[in-house]
Amino acid sequence: MSRRLSVIDIDRCVGCQACMFACARRTGRGGLADSRIMVRSAGGMRRGFVVVVCRACYDPPCARVCPTDALVPREGGGVRFHAERCIGCGHCVDACPLGAVFWDSAQDKPQICVYCGYCASYCPYDVLALEEVPHADT
Amino acid sequence: MLTHDPLRNVLTIDLSRRKWRVEDRSELFAEHLGGASVGIRLLDELCPAGVDPLAPENPIVLTVGPLVGLFPMASKTVAMFKSPHTGNLGESHAGGRSAVAIRLAGYGAIVIQGASTMPVYVVIDGDGVRFRDATALWGMRSSYTVGDILRERETGSGRRTIMRIGRAGEEGVSYATVITETYRHFGRLGLGAVFGSKQLKGMVVIGDRGLDVADRRAYRETYDEIFDAATKSEVMKKYHELGTPMNILPLNEFGALPTRNLQERRFQGAEQISGERMAERFLGRRLACAHCPVACIHLAALRTPHPDEPYFYKTSMLGYDYEPIYALGSMLGGDDPQGMLRLMDETEIQGLDAMSTGVALAWATEALERGLVSEQHTDELPLSWGDYETYIAATGRIVTQPTDFYRALARGVDHAASVYGGKDFALAFGGNEMPGYHTGPGAYVTYLTGARHSHLDSAGYAVDQKAARSTESLDPREVARSLLQEERWRQVLASLVVCFFARGVYTSEIAQRALATVGCPFSDDDLRKLGADTLRRKVAFKRRAGFSYEDLQIPQRILETDSPLGLVDEGFLRRAIQHYAEDV
Numbered sequence: 074m075s076r077r078l079s080v081i082d083i084d085r086c087v088g089c090q091a092c093m094f095a096c097a098r099r100t101g102r103g104g105l106a107d108s109r110i111m112v113r114s115a116g117g118m119r120r121g122f123v124v125v126v127c128r129a130c131y132d133p134p135c136a137r138v139c140p141t142d143a144l145v146p147r148e149g150g151g152v153r154f155h156a157e158r159c160i161g162c163g164h165c166v167d168a169c170p171l172g173a174v175f176w177d178s179a180q181d182k183p184q185i186c187v188y189c190g191y192c193a194s195y196c197p198y199d200v201l202a203l204e205e206v207p208h209a210d211t
Numbered sequence: 212m213l214t215h216d217p218l219r220n221v222l223t224i225d226l227s228r229r230k231w232r233v234e235d236r237s238e239l240f241a242e243h244l245g246g247a248s249v250g251i252r253l254l255d256e257l258c259p260a261g262v263d264p265l266a267p268e269n270p271i272v273l274t275v276g277p278l279v280g281l282f283p284m285a286s287k288t289v290a291m292f293k294s295p296h297t298g299n300l301g302e303s304h305a306g307g308r309s310a311v312a313i314r315l316a317g318y319g320a321i322v323i324q325g326a327s328t329m330p331v332y333v334v335i336d337g338d339g340v341r342f343r344d345a346t347a348l349w350g351m352r353s354s355y356t357v358g359d360i361l362r363e364r365e366t367g368s369g370r371r372t373i374m375r376i377g378r379a380g381e382e383g384v385s386y387a388t389v390i391t392e393t394y395r396h397f398g399r400l401g402l403g404a405v406f407g408s409k410q411l412k413g414m415v416v417i418g419d420r421g422l423d424v425a426d427r428r429a430y431r432e433t434y435d436e437i438f439d440a441a442t443k444s445e446v447m448k449k450y451h452e453l454g455t456p457m458n459i460l461p462l463n464e465f466g467a468l469p470t471r472n473l474q475e476r477r478f479q480g481a482e483q484i485s486g487e488r489m490a491e492r493f494l495g496r497r498l499a500c501a502h503c504p505v506a507c508i509h510l511a512a513l514r515t516p517h518p519d520e521p522y523f524y525k526t527s528m529l530g531y532d533y534e535p536i537y538a539l540g541s542m543l544g545g546d547d548p549q550g551m552l553r554l555m556d557e558t559e560i561q562g563l564d565a566m567s568t569g570v571a572l573a574w575a576t577e578a579l580e581r582g583l584v585s586e587q588h589t590d591e592l593p594l595s596w597g598d599y600e601t602y603i604a605a606t607g608r609i610v611t612q613p614t615d616f617y618r619a620l621a622r623g624v625d626h627a628a629s630v631y632g633g634k635d636f637a638l639a640f641g642g643n644e645m646p647g648y649h650t651g652p653g654a655y656v657t658y659l660t661g662a663r664h665s666h667l668d669s670a671g672y673a674v675d676q677k678a679a680r681s682t683e684s685l686d687p688r689e690v691a692r693s694l695l696q697e698e699r700w701r702q703v704l705a706s707l708v709v710c711f712f713a714r715g716v717y718t719s720e721i722a723q724r725a726l727a728t729v730g731c732p733f734s735d736d737d738l739r740k741l742g743a744d745t746l747r748r749k750v751a752f753k754r755r756a757g758f759s760y761e762d763l764q765i766p767q768r769i770l771e772t773d774s775p776l777g778l779v780d781e782g783f784l785r786r787a788i789q790h791y792a793e794d795v
Contacts, residue, residue: 088499091504101424104314111369
């Protein structure tokens with residue numbers, strides 16, 4: 074089994090962005106520069122919110138387009154990022170239909186979810202959860 | 212403050228010359244934190260004595276503080292300007308995403324100077340400022356549409372604030388608001404009119420940078436403590452569940468809900484507009500400001516049929532809160548919540564402060580009833596209690612100002628009463644329209660002495676509520692002293708900048724610890740000095756602009772309508788004001 078982040082009930086999202094700040098805070102910093110999750114309005118706050126986060130695809134398009142194998146599919150879905158192999162081409166950003174590959178412009182590298190679930194532990198309204206997923210071949 | 216903290220950056224935008232610059236003001240922020248404390252200092256520096264609030268020389272100062280972007284509920288931006296409504300200090304606080312966006316764009320303060328020769332909006336990010344043509348947005352009927360357009364046209368979704376004014380700001384209504392993220396406002400004292408005078412239609416600020424801390428471990432620990440307090444405390448839970456309208460029924464029962472221009476203090480229709488009933492019938496969504504888990508913002512889903520065509524409906528999402536319900540509900544004698552919501556929507560569309568609008572309409576209704584004005588003045592609108600169709604039409608007239616009467620009403624109830632009479636029932640204090648608490652003398656001392664003439668300055672209603680439970684009677688000196696102490700402490704919260712709803716969480720001890728983790732060592736004594744000094748500076752600004760405690764007018768109405776603590780005595784209020792003025 075692997076773990077991935079799941080948006081359980083988007084209708085409960087109030088847009089507080091506590092998850093975004095939590096993701097950035099994993100490293101002990103404030104602000105949002107290192108956040109790998111994004112909550113934005115669905116076309117104005119009156120329409121509610123959208124959570125953009127890696128859904129850990131079984132056949133991740135970001136990994137398929139990576140020319141240097143910096144993004145390697147993970148067993149059970151999602152990818153692992155090997156920063157030392159990355160040349161900063163940005164193909165992964167374009168390939169992800171969810172927009173869940175964020176970009177660190179200072180380092181010129183993608184920011185990839187590590188499926189730790191720290192964000193979910195700060196969601197006050199149970200919008201997010203870390204869930205166990207079976208491996209593709211089981 | 213940490214050496215590289217971008218809080219030290221003050222971005223100054225000159226609309227006259229369409230130029231901008233960033234200055235390092237480390238000394239200002241290191242010594243005075245941010246928010247209200249830095250704001251009043253910048254206003255003192257930049258606002259020339261005797262300036263007309265709608266002249267290009269009146270600066271707009273928007274400030275955030277050291278805890279913004281780092282700790283939950285540090286979610287407010289403080290605006291400082293000279294108020295076109297009162298002619299003295301203009302200070303207004305707004306949440307939404309404004310504070311986080313400004314802080315993470317890399318600024319501690321944004322200053323707007325001069326005036327544009329054509330309508331513009333500005334887009335601000337970490338790289339600076341772009342000026343955009345807003346001629347096509349000027350005069351647009353609905354502030355919602357302006358927000359929609361800016362949202363579509365500009366980038367930064369999820370990391371930005373979109374501020375804009377409505378037509379009320381364009382037309383210089385002295386209680387026009389600046390709207391941010393559709394449902395939050397720089398509401399009181401007329402910042403919208405100052406934007407309008409500069410032909411500044413809106414402001415988009417985009418920011419998502421990281422912020423360093425002094426001690427990562429202590430930062431995370433303190434964060435968790437504050438976050439837990441915010442998500443687990445009963446008080447915060449109430450703000451989330453029913454929101455501020457939870458107060459309608461208790462205040463009505465207490466006999467403190469101003470009704471029909473405070474001719475009464477209980478409203479027979481209170482149940483219809485209560486937080487409980489509003490939630491049951493209309494609650495469609497709850498929202499939060501950026502980095503606030505409490506989510507106190509309540510939206511009503513209002514479904515209205517088309518007047519002419521069957522099976523044609525529109526559903527609007529409207530923000531509601533205690534104060535707008537008081538001002539546009541009980542104050543206007545309206546027990547039809549649908550009508551009330553539509554009137555709230557109209558104030559939002561036009562960009563008007565809901566509280567001032569409600570109090571102005573309440574005064575106008577009574578003035579018409581008493582024959583001080585006729586339907587000629589009101590442009591043939593027969594204003595009467597609870598008649599929302601007419602109130603909605605009149606709200607539009609406050610903006611378009613087709614008659615001298617509406618031109619007067621567009622400057623507030625104090626001004627209108629100085630032209631047409633009816634001062635005795637013109638419910639304004641220091642020029643600002645009354646908030647919704649007729650709890651007793653404490654509340655009125657707050658309205659009269661508070662630097663913003665807002666119930667939130669020192670929360671005198673809490674003093675009254677406490678007195679109602681006690682056998683001891685209030686003493687003016689004691690009331691003045693305790694309100695002054697509260698108002699000083701709130702300067703500290705407003706400098707961090709923490710939402711006042713989180714005041715129970717952010718004790719001095721917590722504030723000190725939070726500040727220490729981000730490299731701002733402040734002792735309890737330092738914080739209290741900062742609070743007292745900030746308030747003194749605000750009062751000095753007011754006095755320089757002509758404000759005096761001795762000249763404060765007390766409308767007869769508040770002395771004639773019984774309060775939960777009995778009739779309010781003018782002598783008590785005057786003595787308390789005097790003590791406050793001496794001690795401040």
